[in-house]
Amino acid sequence: MKHQQEYRDPGLAKLQLQALNQVVSEFDGVMTFMEVCGTHTMAIYQNGIRSLLPDKIRLISGPGCPVCVTPVGYVDHAVALSRRPDTIVATFGDMVRVPGSSSSLLKEQAAGATIKIVYSPLDAVKLAEKHPESDIVFLGVGFETTAPTVAGAVLTAEQIKLENFYVLCSHKTMPGPMSVLAGDPELKVDGYLCPAHVSAIIGANAYQPLVDTYKIPCVVTGFEPLDVLQGVLMLTRQVIAKLAKVETQYRRVVKPEGNRKAQALLNQVFEPCNARWRGIGDIPESGLQLRPEFSHFDAALQLPIEVEDVVEHQGCLCGEILKGKVRPADCRLFRTACTPENPVGACMVSSEGTCAAEYKYGISGQQA
């Protein structure tokens, strides 16, 4: 952890901020940068970074919290499966409290469903081995960082010939939504802080088409406070120099071509598909589904079940918040009807959600 402390050095932070202040002093107006990844959102709040940035730089949070962008219908599907007899739903912890149309996995658990929180998809495979009498449904949610581990779990299940292991797949990929938002005239994003660990898998080159099409600066940035400050500085320099290119701040981890091994694993098990993003809608080729040769693990195909019609919560602005168009404080439910104890929208549930971060760490008046 000493290594980590080096990226939190107050002296270096001061130098970065001085450089940033100097660079923006020649700039007229406000630059808006979007951090796409939920871990960035948390790092920015946890370190109080907005309170340090010059007024001319505005950071907005984008659709990078995997739980938050998962549509209500998926939660309803998971809830319906949890009500099946002899079924265990295995999931990462954050999904349990996400409200569906009329229930949540937490409520189903209280009513008698078996929900197991796991830390790795392989734990779900072990669960399936241990409980041959039950169907184990793993909730496959997450970006390219999580999906390879799910691919690994599927391959393990195949190898040991498990017949009671299923994945309810809602994996999503970058940078599809970044293109949608870059083309949104209402948003006017001046640059992207591109995700750190997703980029470690897909590689910095993955953002080149986005930069070519929309002429928008992209900087792949790490999660430590000094990483974020440097990423912002690099974006600012591009804006002032009227450049648009892919740069990598997080060079200690991210390569231009990414992690070929993880990519191969993904391609072996999954294929691209259209995906629905909460708040953004359907984006072609922005999701992952199991390839036909692994369809016997697909919970949606193998365990048919009736799922209730989707009811979106009235007044919840999660969708707009995920697009960076409004701040949590603009939502009339925020802090009143919607709190971490009693969340209305997913952004308040996930530990990486913008509303949860604002609720937990935000100092009023500083987050505009």
Added chain:
Amino acid sequence: MNPDIILLGHGSGGKLSHELLDNLIVPTLSGITQSDQNDAAVIAAQEGRLAFTTDSYVVDPIFFPGGNIGDLAIHGTINDLSMAGAEPLAISVGLIIEEGFAVEDLRKILETMRHAAQDADVKIVTGDTKVVPRGKADKLFINTSGIGVIKHDLTICGRNAQIGDKILINGNIGDHGIAVLASRDGLELESDIKTDSAPLNGMVKELVEQLGEQLHTLRDPTRGGVATTLKEIALQSQVEITLSENSLPVSDAVGGVCSILGLDPLFVANEGKLLAFVAPEAAEEALAVMQKNPHGGQAAIIGEVTALADGKVRLKTAIGGLRAIEMLAGEQLPRIC
């Protein structure tokens, strides 16, 4: 003891119950061979005010690095009494045991309870044992209640934090929660993190004696961690608290595990820590008292009361930013005590 597992009959009140009490529970907990078998313990009336507290323990797993549910239950009640400025006198122990529980495990737990009470110079004076059918409880639940005597006239409470007060903690934060978490099934984390579970009555006695009226508030940051406890005090005293991230004592190991799991040590439970609010001129003395105590080697001044306000807690981050600290919402780690 024969049989080697707990049966439903051990909680029936009949012959098996008496055997369990006389052969295992009473001698192991109290060191005496024959229980008095009265319905209530009798304690001599004390000069001063009495403090009274109760707490139930359902930690999972029941054995974890550095401790178990038993010494945790004794320390927890001793510390709750201590935070009111009381000297613990007597403790009760209520056991709810799941049918099939290993007698050997029960013996181990009872032995550590006796040691924990002896170390803190507190007597276990009464108790109760129930057995429930398999599946109706998870192995063992323990309730401990305690009575303590307050021998001074000081007001040490959550409403008494004052502007300018320095805030101290007696050592590294987050050890207990992470030790329990790391020993759970399914999380294959190898670490040498041990619980910080410890009795704090000795340290509190020294603080009371040395600081007197300059000691304003004491509280142990258990569930919800340091963040939640400070928020409670800020609300009770209607003040603003400002913490300094650079001063927070966190071990490298706990910092590392928290970083991997996305947890914030400020919200992780402690079982051998206290937060003390003291007048600024007494801060160094309080720090010295803590550091001399066996449970205070890593003690530090972590923040101060900066203004009158409606219960705000702010953190000055390592890189100089400011962020708010709110109470823990929901459960970060269920069943850690």
